[in-house]
Amino acid sequence: MSSSRDGFSSAFGVLAATLGSAVGLGNIWKFPYLTGSNGGAGFLLIYLLATLLVGLPVMIAEISIGRAARGDAVSAFERLRPGRGWGTIGVLGLLAALLIMAFYSEVAGWVFAYVAKAAAGDLLSSDPKLLSAAFSTLVADPASALMWQWIVLALVGGILSFGVSRGIEAVTKRLMPILFLLLVLICIRGLTLPGASAGLAFLFSPDFSKITPSVVLVAVGLAFFKLSIGMGTMVTYGSYFRAEQNIPMTAKRVMLADLTVSMLAGIAIFPAVFAFGFKPEAGPSLVFITIPAVFAGMPGGAFFMVAFFVLTAFAALGAMLSIVEVPVAVIAERFRIKRWKAALISVGVIGAVGSVAALSGSLTADWKLFGLNPFDLFDYVSSNILLPVGGILIALFVGASWGRAAWLRELSNDGALSNQALAGVLFVLVRWVSPLLIAVVMLKGLGVF
Numbered sequence: 161m162s163s164s165r166d167g168f169s170s171a172f173g174v175l176a177a178t179l180g181s182a183v184g185l186g187n188i189w190k191f192p193y194l195t196g197s198n199g200g201a202g203f204l205l206i207y208l209l210a211t212l213l214v215g216l217p218v219m220i221a222e223i224s225i226g227r228a229a230r231g232d233a234v235s236a237f238e239r240l241r242p243g244r245g246w247g248t249i250g251v252l253g254l255l256a257a258l259l260i261m262a263f264y265s266e267v268a269g270w271v272f273a274y275v276a277k278a279a280a281g282d283l284l285s286s287d288p289k290l291l292s293a294a295f296s297t298l299v300a301d302p303a304s305a306l307m308w309q310w311i312v313l314a315l316v317g318g319i320l321s322f323g324v325s326r327g328i329e330a331v332t333k334r335l336m337p338i339l340f341l342l343l344v345l346i347c348i349r350g351l352t353l354p355g356a357s358a359g360l361a362f363l364f365s366p367d368f369s370k371i372t373p374s375v376v377l378v379a380v381g382l383a384f385f386k387l388s389i390g391m392g393t394m395v396t397y398g399s400y401f402r403a404e405q406n407i408p409m410t411a412k413r414v415m416l417a418d419l420t421v422s423m424l425a426g427i428a429i430f431p432a433v434f435a436f437g438f439k440p441e442a443g444p445s446l447v448f449i450t451i452p453a454v455f456a457g458m459p460g461g462a463f464f465m466v467a468f469f470v471l472t473a474f475a476a477l478g479a480m481l482s483i484v485e486v487p488v489a490v491i492a493e494r495f496r497i498k499r500w501k502a503a504l505i506s507v508g509v510i511g512a513v514g515s516v517a518a519l520s521g522s523l524t525a526d527w528k529l530f531g532l533n534p535f536d537l538f539d540y541v542s543s544n545i546l547l548p549v550g551g552i553l554i555a556l557f558v559g560a561s562w563g564r565a566a567w568l569r570e571l572s573n574d575g576a577l578s579n580q581a582l583a584g585v586l587f588v589l590v591r592w593v594s595p596l597l598i599a600v601v602m603l604k605g606l607g608v609f
């Protein structure tokens with residue numbers, strides 16, 4: 161609440177940073193590969209429903225908690241309702257941040273490596289065998305896996321040391337528009353490939369035979385991951401929001417823009433998957449093997465391929481800054497130490513745990529739990545368990561503890577906005593619909609009943 165607290169400096173800055181958190185590898189890497197491995201349009205439909213019914217209300221809840229309390233992911237809950245243990249939500253969030261960063265920094269590392277490969281002209285081919293081999297070689301080499309991950313982490317730690325408005329805001333607001341334009345260009349290219357229509361059919365005509373309870377859980381997990389909710393990122397960013405920012409409107413815009421980027425990524429990738437004979441269910445390698453093929457036969461392809469991976473790297477950076485900001489804010493504010501030290505500690509811990517994930521293609525490939533290697537395990541547990549559980553708790557916090565009146569006051573900026581009706585509907589979603597829906601999907605998806 162002190163006026164010296166750092167924060168986002170303009171309405172556009174708030175939107176850009178929040179969008180910078182949401183848009184990332186989730187759109188370009190995770191959304192296409194999950195849609196591909198879970199049958200296409202049916203999965204997409206459930207993901208859209210989850211985003212609207214659960215994602216948006218929880219996102220608004222999180223941002224408003226942060227702004228009302230002006231505190232980090234643990235303190236915010238304690239400040240609004242002291243002494244009832246709600247800070248536990250933030251502690252779970254710290255764990256989620258660690259597990260997500262452990263694999264996310266590795267995928268970002270692959271993107272960085274692909275910038276280098278693309279610049280060297282190594283990827284100009286549309287041969288599925290060759291492109292799959294290039295990816296496998298990278299993942300299977302322990303030294304380069306670790307090296308790229310640590311380069312990524314050093315960058316993230318460095319930028320975060322500069323603070324909220326100078327570091328995060330400055331980087332994200334310049335790059336989002338360019339990424340968007342480039343994706344549109346790739347879509348046009350993808351749609352003009354011979355055989356593109358099979359890709360569109362896959363993406364847009366639902367086949368519900370592939371939808372099982374565990375697939376529904378994955379779609380809900382993706383909705384959380386995409387909107388950066390369920391772990392306190394949006395609480396933390398909300399604490400930097402300006403007092404006059406319209407929270408529901410900002411969240412709605414971020415959600416729509418984020419969905420647009422995912423759809424563009426889908427339209428860029430699936431026509432090419434079918435045109436060149438890749439397999440939609442290739443898994444985490446999907447984007448890395450398909451995108452080079454899209455560029456290979458295109459005029460200026462070499463240049464655009466480098467640009468694509470550079471911009472994806474920046475999108476990943478914007479998202480990672482928001483993930484690591486969660487522990488940095490907690491450590492810096494609660495232990496009253498300098499931001500750069502908090503950033504160093506966070507990045508160090510993430511690096512240690514993350515190395516285990518980075519080596520999942522080589523040295524730790526056989527370290528399996530529930531049949532999953534460390535990379536897949538961290539991804540599964542964070543997206544499909546920790547984030548949804550965080551979402552339930554955040555919804556319960558607003559619905560049952562902080563309460564309707566206080567929440568509506570926060571959403572209306574103390575009465576300055578007349579959004580009572582909308583806020584009332586949101587309250588019903590947060591109080592009843594979201595927690596129940598998430599709980600049922602989780603229990604069914606995990607096979608509890």
Ligand code: PHE
Nearest residue numbers: 182184185186385386388479
């Ligand atoms: N939303 C980000 C993405 O899609 C990932 C993320 C998850 C960021 C959780 C913050 C918190 O890439």
